[in-house]
Amino acid sequence: MRPTGGAAVTSSEGQPVEQAAISVTALSKHFGSVLALDRIDFEVRPGAVFGLLGPNGAGKTTVIRILTTILRPSAGHAEVLGHDVVREAGVVRRLIGLAGQYAAVDPNLTGRENLRLIGRLTQLPRARIRPRAAALLERFDLAAAADRPVRTYSGGMRRRLDVAAALVPEPPVLFLDEPTTGLDPQSRNALWELIRELVGDGTTVLLTTQYLEEADRLAERVVVVNEGRIIADDSPAALKARLGNTVIELGMGDPARAARAAAALDGRLAQAPEVEGARLRLTSPDGSEALLDVLHLLETGGLVPRTVAVRESSLDDVFLALTGHRTDPPADPAAAGDAP
Incomplete structure (x- = not known):
């Protein structure tokens, strides 16, 4: 199947130009x-x-x-x-x-x-x-x-x-x-x-x-x-690259410890951590070095994380960075669409 139905498009030099679908x-x-x-x-x-x-x-x-x-x-x-x-x-x-x-x-x-x-x-x-x-x-x-x-x-x-x-x-x-x-x-x-x-x-x-x-x-x-x-x-790759290639998630056990950990890291990293309940989330172009720095800073303050996860950034992380919130979970098929 090939696109059909559009008029031919040429540049100012007379060369064919790919028409947008x-x-x-x-x-x-x-x-x-x-x-x-x-x-x-x-x-x-x-x-x-x-x-x-x-x-x-x-x-x-x-x-x-x-x-x-x-x-x-x-x-x-x-x-x-x-x-x-x-x-x-x-x-x-x-x-x-x-x-x-x-x-x-x-x-x-x-x-x-x-x-x-x-x-x-x-x-x-x-x-x-x-x-x-x-x-x-x-x-x-x-x-x-x-x-x-x-x-x-x-x-x-x-x-x-x-x-x-x-x-x-x-x-x-x-x-x-x-x-x-x-x-x-x-x-x-x-x-x-x-x-x-x-x-x-x-x-x-x-x-x-x-x-x-x-x-x-x-x-x-x-x-x-x-x-x-x-x-x-x-492109998805370029959008994710805006955040850095690595996401570090730290489970602090409870929201109060997470808030204290965020305060301890504030101003010490290139990007401030995001707090979500009992978790901290950081993005970095150099995951290994950033993780070592973060763990050292938290250990010094007596705030060793309960869990540590390192992963590649996702489009969900991009959406959070752009809008301040994550995408909603997919709607029930019986729910109404976008238009009022």
Whole structure:
């Protein structure tokens, strides 16, 4: 699958320039007095996974709904493969697939019947509908259950079928809105592998997620959204490098000892420690030397930690540094989305 449908783009020297698969400029959205999106900008290159990361209510689903022509923006401009999502909404719909937060398949139909129905609704040529449905059922490991009603499927099977349904018309751009929320770790890993295969075939994927590990594993670039604004835009590796490569976590036994330990370290390190209950957290580009310094300072003050853990920094650490709080735990699938 290759991106199609956009006009050719050339530089001032007449050389071809790679056109963005998705382009967003100063995009804003109001719901009454609520500003859900505040002039956000980003571009997604063709054949990549692009992550929109943020907590519930950050605006991620609102972005997806605008880009998939479900909502109209209040201001700004957005294109998919060079086509305006407002003025050319019909064209955009033919170029995209969408797997939203909640399964769009009919629980009373079989998996096979659902995919064939999607084929007819998306005006796939009749001769291609049956083989396309069969190929997707095989690819998503659903062939054995293809003729069972979807209401008998597990959560992981339904989610895979939902993504398969979004792929029936072979869209060059796929939107996945929190695709693994509610899945067990095995089903989540299987879906991650399928997303990698799709990108290997040339599909562009825009992925929203609250799972930090998901963005880290899949996305080549990540936009961090908070309260309708973009607060960071970079590769996962570069975002983590801002904090230093190592996170040191010290368990002090109780909050009072943690507070005393933080006070003892204040001004003695390049970066002040974060206190979270009975734990201290520090980041450093040189974990081994920093750990030795910290342990020496605490031992001198009679505040030897009860536990010590050293690990690489994560996107969760990045989000904490950027916003002052961690991402919320993934929402229940029955909960409402971002938009009021």
